[in-house]
């Protein structure tokens with residue numbers, strides 16, 4: 001496993017475990033839907049994602065799909081872990097009999113999650129409203145779904161925020177990572193930058209294709225990386241160009257070379273593929 005993969009696994013596991021434990025201590029999983037927002041699970045997802053965000057930063061990487069998936073997995077695991085700790089603690093307080101193995105069968109555990117969800121929703125309603133058991137179970141399933149979704153969305157936001165992804169205020173969303181290209185064709189990168197600055201979109205596109213073909217070979221000492229983040233709606237974008245070079249012990253040093261901001265018009269003209 002590479003250094004960055006190892007670091008990611010270690011930090012993500014740490015932040016998930018710590019988050020699950022702290023969330024259990026302060027009863028975070030019980031902050032269910034406040035005004036339609038699953039506050040508890042959103043906070044859990046945010047906290048659990050910090051490990052992966054740290055790994056992204058420490059290895060000077062970007063929020064590529066692998067990191068995002070890993071963070072989301074960590075967030076959901078932390079949420080499930082906190083709920084499990086709550087359940088086990090509750091059981092042990094209730095009747096000393098050790099009910100732990102019972103909770104560990106997946107089916108039982110999901111049943112508990114659903115029942116807790118149903119109970120928390122009915123608890124917020126006036127007492128005159130009583131649901132038949134079938135409806136209550138359904139409500140529990142819906143709540144579980146919303147909370148898991150909340151955790152996943154929160155990890156996504158946390159990763160974007162903590163790794164410095166730009167935010168589009170007009171469309172209220174983070175930019176998406178459109179491309180990370182490592183290229184040994186430094187000359188083509190320079191020409192590409194020039195074509196962009198002089199607003200020659202057709203040449204810029206052709207040059208970017210040339211940049212892409214400059215695969216970095218293991219013997220190469222230095223090369224260039226381009227990272228393109230773009231708003232999926234208005235197509236405004238940020239382009240980072242970085243110098244990378246091999247250092248001792250197989251490490252790669254990254255240093256910023258240039259950063260370009262594109263408004264919606266320029267972004268859609270120059271970065272359309």
Ligand SMILES: [Zn+2]
Nearest residue numbers: 168171231234
């Ligand atoms: Zn936008």
